[in-house]
Every structure is written in structure tokens, then in C-alpha cells.
Amino acid sequence: MWPYPKIVAHRGGGVLAPENTIAAMRCGLTHGFHAVEFDVMLSKDGVPIVMHDPDFGRTVAGEGSVADFTAQELTARDAGAWFGEEYIGEPIPTFEQVATFCMHNNIWMNIEIKPVPGFEDQTGWVVAQATKRLFENKLAYTPAALPLLSSFSFEALQAAQLAAPDVPRGFLVDEIPQDWNERLHTLGAISLNTNHKNLTPPLARAIKEAGFGLFCYTVNEPARATEILSWGVDGFCTDRIDLIGPHFGSAEGHISPSAR
Numbered sequence: 001m002w003p004y005p006k007i008v009a010h011r012g013g014g015v016l017a018p019e020n021t022i023a024a025m026r027c028g029l030t031h032g033f034h035a036v037e038f039d040v041m042l043s044k045d046g047v048p049i050v051m052h053d054p055d056f057g058r059t060v061a062g063e064g065s066v067a068d069f070t071a072q073e074l075t076a077r078d079a080g081a082w083f084g085e086e087y088i089g090e091p092i093p094t095f096e097q098v099a100t101f102c103m104h105n106n107i108w109m110n111i112e113i114k115p116v117p118g119f120e121d122q123t124g125w126v127v128a129q130a131t132k133r134l135f136e137n138k139l140a141y142t143p144a145a146l147p148l149l150s151s152f153s154f155e156a157l158q159a160a161q162l163a164a165p166d167v168p169r170g171f172l173v174d175e176i177p178q179d180w181n182e183r184l185h186t187l188g189a190i191s192l193n194t195n196h197k198n199l200t201p202p203l204a205r206a207i208k209e210a211g212f213g214l215f216c217y218t219v220n221e222p223a224r225a226t227e228i229l230s231w232g233v234d235g236f237c238t239d240r241i242d243l244i245g246p247h248f249g250s251a252e253g254h255i256s257p258s259a260r
Helices: 020-031 071-075 095-104 120-134 154-162 179-188 201-209 222-230
Strands: 007-012 035-042 048-050 108-113 147-152 169-172 190-194 215-218 235-238
Touching: 020 035, 035 095, 035 120, 048 071, 048 095, 048 120, 048 154, 048 215, 095 108, 108 120, 108 154, 120 147, 120 154, 120 169, 147 154, 147 190, 154 169, 154 179, 169 179, 169 215, 201 215
Parallel strands: 007 035, 007 235, 035 108, 108 147, 147 169, 169 190, 190 215, 215 235
Antiparallel strands: 035 048
8 A cells, every 4th residue: 555656756855955954845846746755863852853864974064963962953054065055054954844844835755764873762752753743633534644654763663653653654674574574564564665776576566465555765767767666666766856757657757847
């Protein structure tokens, strides 16, 4: 079961904007995407922050870990200068800021719970609780009305399951383990989210026949996207939102209007 959009903008704007920022979410929207994936971890004071790396140095200058700084200190840091001069001053956003932007613009969210090591249970619980609070008026609706919580951390998803059982979950894996079916049932997950490079047609068929959604990351070549969709893959995220549009594989065309 995959009641969500088929094509999802990775970290908001893919390669076209500084990842996991409001500017990235705005970029994806400009390219017609109403579905995004982004990463959430906790600040020192337990506030959900949208950032991929637990340590500074790649997208945020300096040294140290997200877990060593408060939300106020983190949101004062520049998360855009590394990408380009036009993004200097673009801050690290909070989860609530990104979620609010997405909700106001009718953007579906794949929220990856990405704990700083050692904070798996706490991060899963807090992010799930925050999501539950934001979507409390839609919890009685179908899963399509809600975001998807995903994580590579089994422990984080277990905590999310306890904190907000009505918010759908997807289990993230690089290589699909032999006990994937058991793990998905234990988590009450609706989907397996996996690296397309490690997926095979027989595995895809088995996952679909077991009744789960099948989502892949991160697919950047149109030919590969067409191939895995032919295997029964329900959806995927992409960095190349300039090449693979939101309606890829549908009757509306394979290439985004901006790339034609």
C-alpha cells in the first residue's frame, strides 16, 4: 500500500537549493513538487531540527554536533552559504517551520527521523509526538492525509510507534535484510523504503505481494526510474527535480516542464 505521491523531491530541492532549508522546500514547490523528503534530529534542548548531518562541516560551517547546541543557537547558523552566494544567511530551520510551510502549501512530507547517535528513542518519540500534534485534526482520516515517518533506526521507529501509533511509518534500509517482513510487521509499518541500487525484481515482487508499499532512494536518472517503476516500485525520491518532474511516469509526461 502506497497512498502517497509517486515522485518526491529529496531534501526539498534536490541539487538545486541548499538541502533541508525553507529555500529548498520553496525550490521544490517552484518545480511543481507537492511531495518532499527531509531529515529531522534533535537539538541539545530537545527541539526537532531539520538537518541531515549530526556534525557540522558540510552544510553548516564550523565544528561540533547538533546535539551540543540549543535550537536557538542552531537556527542562528547559516545553512545556505555552502551552496551559493544567493543563499547566504539561509538558516537551519526547525521541524515545525518546515512542516508549517509544507502544510500551508499542500506539500506531502516524508519525514526521515535521523537521530544523532545515542538519541534514537528520544528522537523517534519527540518527532512522532510533534507530527501527531500538527496533524491531530487528520488522524482519523486515511493514511494519505498524513505524512510518513521513516528511519534507518529501528529503535527510533519503535519509539515513534508508541508515541503516535496513528501516524504511518516506513522502515528505511540500505540492503534489504532477510527478516524484512518480520521487521515491518513489528513496526506496524506500511512501507519498506530502500536503496534502489540494492533492489531486484524478485525482492520488489515479494515486498508488494506481502502487501507493503515500496519506496526507493535516491533515483536521479530517468531510465533507471522507468526501470524500477516497471518492477512495481510505488515511488521514489530524486535530487534531479530538473530532470524528473513530479508527474514522471504518468500521462502528463516524464520530464518536468522546466527541463523541456
